[in-house]
Amino acid sequence: MADIPKTNRDILNKQRIFPPQGPLSGLRVLDFSQVLASPYLGTMLSDMGAEVIKVEASYGDSSRAYGPLKEGEAGYYITQNRGKYGLCMDLTNPKAIGICKELAKICDICIENWRPGIMTKRGLDYAALREVNPGIIYASVAGFGNFDRFAPAPGPYSPRVCYDVIAQAESGHQWMNGFPDKAPHGLDVSWSDMNTGTHEAVAIVAALIQRIKTGRGQWIDIALTDSMIASNENVICMVSMAADDVPSPVRNGLRRLSISPYGVFKAKDDYFVIGVDNDKRFARLCEAMGKPELARDPKFDTNLHRLKNRAAIEGIVEAWCAQRTVEECVKILRDQHSVPAGPILTNTEYVKNPHYRARQMLVPIEQPRAGVFEMEGVVSKLSRTPGRVQGAAPMMGEHNRSILKKYLGYSDKEIDKLYDELVIVDNIDLAYGYNVDVARAKAKEKGGDK
Amino acid sequence: MKLQAQGPLVGVRVLEICEGQEGPYCGAILSDLGAEVIKVENLEGDYTRKLGPFKQGESAYYISYNRGKKGIALDLSKKKACEIVKDLAAKSDIFIENLEPGAIEALGLNYDVLKEVNPGIVYGSVSCYGRTGPISKYPGNDIVAEAMGGHTSANGWPDGPPEPLGIAVSSHCSGAEFAWGILCAYLHRMLTGHGQYVDVSVSDKNISVTENVLALATMVNVTRGRSGGHHPIVGPYGVYMAVDGAYAIGCGTNEMWGRIATAVGRPELLTAEGWATNLDRGKNRLTHMIPLLTEWGKGKKRDDIVRLMRDESNVPCGACATHKEVQKDAHYRARGTVVDIVQPKAGKVSVASAYANKMSDPRPMVQGPAPLLGEHNEEILQSIICMTSEEIAKLHKQGILVQDLEPKQPT
Numbered sequence: 001m002a003d004i005p006k007t008n009r010d011i012l013n014k015q016r017i018f019p020p021q022g023p024l025s026g027l028r029v030l031d032f033s034q035v036l037a038s039p040y041l042g043t044m045l046s047d048m049g050a051e052v053i054k055v056e057a058s059y060g061d062s063s064r065a066y067g068p069l070k071e072g073e074a075g076y077y078i079t080q081n082r083g084k085y086g087l088c089m090d091l092t093n094p095k096a097i098g099i100c101k102e103l104a105k106i107c108d109i110c111i112e113n114w115r116p117g118i119m120t121k122r123g124l125d126y127a128a129l130r131e132v133n134p135g136i137i138y139a140s141v142a143g144f145g146n147f148d149r150f151a152p153a154p155g156p157y158s159p160r161v162c163y164d165v166i167a168q169a170e171s172g173h174q175w176m177n178g179f180p181d182k183a184p185h186g187l188d189v190s191w192s193d194m195n196t197g198t199h200e201a202v203a204i205v206a207a208l209i210q211r212i213k214t215g216r217g218q219w220i221d222i223a224l225t226d227s228m229i230a231s232n233e234n235v236i237c238m239v240s241m242a243a244d245d246v247p248s249p250v251r252n253g254l255r256r257l258s259i260s261p262y263g264v265f266k267a268k269d270d271y272f273v274i275g276v277d278n279d280k281r282f283a284r285l286c287e288a289m290g291k292p293e294l295a296r297d298p299k300f301d302t303n304l305h306r307l308k309n310r311a312a313i314e315g316i317v318e319a320w321c322a323q324r325t326v327e328e329c330v331k332i333l334r335d336q337h338s339v340p341a342g343p344i345l346t347n348t349e350y351v352k353n354p355h356y357r358a359r360q361m362l363v364p365i366e367q368p369r370a371g372v373f374e375m376e377g378v379v380s381k382l383s384r385t386p387g388r389v390q391g392a393a394p395m396m397g398e399h400n401r402s403i404l405k406k407y408l409g410y411s412d413k414e415i416d417k418l419y420d421e422l423v424i425v426d427n428i429d430l431a432y433g434y435n436v437d438v439a440r441a442k443a444k445e446k447g448g449d450k
Numbered sequence: 451m452k453l454q455a456q457g458p459l460v461g462v463r464v465l466e467i468c469e470g471q472e473g474p475y476c477g478a479i480l481s482d483l484g485a486e487v488i489k490v491e492n493l494e495g496d497y498t499r500k501l502g503p504f505k506q507g508e509s510a511y512y513i514s515y516n517r518g519k520k521g522i523a524l525d526l527s528k529k530k531a532c533e534i535v536k537d538l539a540a541k542s543d544i545f546i547e548n549l550e551p552g553a554i555e556a557l558g559l560n561y562d563v564l565k566e567v568n569p570g571i572v573y574g575s576v577s578c579y580g581r582t583g584p585i586s587k588y589p590g591n592d593i594v595a596e597a598m599g600g601h602t603s604a605n606g607w608p609d610g611p612p613e614p615l616g617i618a619v620s621s622h623c624s625g626a627e628f629a630w631g632i633l634c635a636y637l638h639r640m641l642t643g644h645g646q647y648v649d650v651s652v653s654d655k656n657i658s659v660t661e662n663v664l665a666l667a668t669m670v671n672v673t674r675g676r677s678g679g680h681h682p683i684v685g686p687y688g689v690y691m692a693v694d695g696a697y698a699i700g701c702g703t704n705e706m707w708g709r710i711a712t713a714v715g716r717p718e719l720l721t722a723e724g725w726a727t728n729l730d731r732g733k734n735r736l737t738h739m740i741p742l743l744t745e746w747g748k749g750k751k752r753d754d755i756v757r758l759m760r761d762e763s764n765v766p767c768g769a770c771a772t773h774k775e776v777q778k779d780a781h782y783r784a785r786g787t788v789v790d791i792v793q794p795k796a797g798k799v800s801v802a803s804a805y806a807n808k809m810s811d812p813r814p815m816v817q818g819p820a821p822l823l824g825e826h827n828e829e830i831l832q833s834i835i836c837m838t839s840e841e842i843a844k845l846h847k848q849g850i851l852v853q854d855l856e857p858k859q860p861t
Binding site: 022023024036040044048066067068070074075076078079144145150152153154155156157158160161162163164165166167168169170171172173174175176177178179183184185186187188189190191194195196198199201202203205206207208209210212216218219220221222223225226227228229230231232233234235236237238239240241242247248249251252253254255256257258259262263264266271272273274275277278279280281302303304307334335338339340341342343344345346347348349350351353354355356358359361362370373374375376377379380381382383384385387 | 457458459462470471479483497500501502503504505509510511513514515550578579580582583584585586588589590591592593594596597598599600601602603604605606607610611612613614615616617618619621622623626627628629630631633634635636637638640641644645646647648649650651653654655657658659660661662663664665666667668669670671672673674676678679680681683687688689690691695696697698699700702744760766767768769770771772773774775776777780781782784785786787788790796798799800801802803804805807808809810811812813860861
């Protein structure tokens with residue numbers, strides 16, 4: 001684009017993504033993700049070395065407007081999209097769809113989390129992409145799963161609209177979260193999105209392993225509700241064992257339902273957690289409290305007995321905690337007696353915690369406008385082929401030009417034409433600002449995607 | 451009970467010395483995906499065998515995390531038992547452990563030892579704090595990791611205490627992360643022949659799944675508080691009570707709010723002061739929205755509300771299902787997410803799988819029941835390290851192999 005101001009040219013010229021490093025290096029991902037579940041998945045793939053090309057519709061991923069905001073860049077978007085290349089195009093334009101299909105030919109994996117049916121409407125569903133690339137591994141995330149042709153496991157609820165808050169509800173998690181005498185409440189973050197992204201990542205690498213043997217790709221379709229239902233500890237099995245007239249379990253406030261003493265306790269100055277999940281650890285807890293005889297007391301000697309006498313044993317623990325500060329409790333329990341226990345940290349506390357620093361869980365990245373700040377590191381630590389945070393999150397359409405040149409052999413002139421025809425767009429010239437609503441209005445005005 | 455393997459990992463052998471949650475859940479995932487997972491237990495077995503509820507002596511907890519695995523049990527305080535495990539590891543592709551810090555070294559089954567007998571082995575450890583860092587020497591579990599990872603502090607109401615997550619979703623999420631790390635390493639091995647060590651910390655995973663919360667601290671230094679699960683900047687977005695249950699609603703736009711306001715008989719609130727924008731509704735959730743919908747929900751049945759909102763008003767809305775409902779629901783049965791298995795003692799029970807049926811070629815499935823203690827001792831030793839029945843009988847007699855095929859119902 002001819003009218004990019006000089007400073008923004010500089011932004012474009014700076015390489016902010018490193019050469020890939022990790023066990024997935026050499027693999028390429030076409031990422032049609034938005035907001036959280038699949039963006040998080042794409043980041044996991046990027047962290048392990050895959051080259052991830054994020055394709056945004058012309059109005060941008062809506063999380064570009066989610067806070068915290070700094071210099072117009074969104075912490076939400078950056079967190080879920082660091083280390084990716086960014087394309088931005090009008091996905092209602094057949095030319096744009098053609099470009100996506102060309103890219104699908106040279107990609108190993110395609111991920112998406114649009115409402116079921118949207119990718120079919122665009123001509124970018126599994127059926128369409130496997131025609132151009134039979135080996136492609138196509139991974140969808142929807143609330144209740146996909147239902148169009150080739151969908152692995154359609155079900156009656158598949159057409160329903162679903163966000164994280166609904167998936168938490170329908171999977172049983174919210175009913176179990178909170179105090180029994182009060183309304184249940186949502187979990188602290190959008191667990192279903194990130195939990196499903198993580199589960200889907202496992203399926204993708206399993207499919208890659210399978211593809212080495214057979215050469216065939218496949219469609220993976222794990223729904224938000226699937227991963228959350230699978231993440232229910234023992235409760236699905238528990239209710240299947242119970243007679244029909246036994247009521248379903250209900251939330252239990254500060255303590256987990258089927259283990260004791262296990263939950264949040266109050267020390268002299270603040271709350272903290274104790275997690276005694278077996279008899280060995282219970283014996284250590286008794287030792288730590290100076291009451292070793294409790295471990296042999298027939299009222300408390302097994303978890304089943306402790307559950308029957310829950311108020312009594314948890315009362316003893318509460319009384320002990322009430323005389324000490326959190327620091328003292330944790331020191332005695334965790335450090336001196338190897339009882340699982342720990343402080344309850346907030347986000348501004350854990351980012352300062354030396355343990356996370358030692359484990360390189362806080363990694364600085366440099367964004368073009370927001371500057372340098374720290375974000376989550378790579379969770380799985382591999383000794384021989386470690387992954388890494390591969391770099392910054394892209395601005396809208398930041399790599400339009402470089403990706404089309406590098407992989408599809410487009411010339412600058414051809415790319416200029418695509419810009420003129422509004423097949424591809426970007427917001428690097430700041431005409432759209434970083435405001436998604438303005439971008440959307442602008443795209444609409446130009447007759448783009450909506 | 452014979453296991454049936456189907457899925458992308460058929461032919462991969464996993465040796466698991468894990469107990470509790472994250473490690474066994476990783477093993478269950480690998481089994482769902484078709485791997486042969488051999489669970490190694492000590493004398494008394496995985497401690498979740500003692501966590502209830504129970505049916506005919508079998509534990510719901512143990513079954514949930516260990517379906518589809520084969521079981522071998524040994525007295526690991528005996529050197530010979532550890533030698534046998536080492537022999538099995540020599541014939542395995544993947545080894546996973548989650549014992550307390552130092553325990554696997556004490557058994558002589560740490561990575562440095564096993565890579566001598568099997569250089570290509572992918573060896574994984576999952577633990578509360580990871581195997582490096584200043585507090586890695588302490589044991590922990592999901593509840594501690596959630597607290598350390600910033601979740602507990604933000605779960606609950608602004609005027610109430612911090613609450614643990616009702617269900618240990620973090621242990622499943624971390625178990626899946628562990629499977630991811632392991633399989634990435636296994637993929638690398640397929641391409642190069644090299645094995646490696648994988649270290650996963652549940653606390654690390656907890657701070658990785660915080661949406662924008664970590665950025666909130668590092669970009670603008672804002673501490674996140676508790677909001678009762680209600681969205682602070684859009685609304686209504688959260689859980690509300692009905693007379694016989696609760697439901698969740700996720701309103702994202704003003705148009706949608708208009709439909710909700712009409713459904714609850716207050717159409718004027720679409721444009722009323724304090725209600726008109728998402729920001730208003732988010733900010734005033736405690737004083738406006740929660741009282742309004744709580745009052746409106748009194749005397750109304752949950753399913754009627756969901757029908758009104760979701761089906762008639764086109765608003766994203768769903769019931770806060772109980773687990774009994776989930777377990778019986780036709781949708782999750784159709785998807786293979788909830789499946790029935792037949793345990794040797796407890797009989798037919800249900801378990802849940804994120805993978806069963808969700809991949810098109812080949813389709814993963816829950817391979818079968820969870821093993822009784824030492825149920826497959828003979829089969830495993832015969833087929834993998836070619837022991838004779840006589841040798842195996844001798845090991846049983848010496849107390850090196852153990853077995854309990856008639857578990858007592860705890861009282």
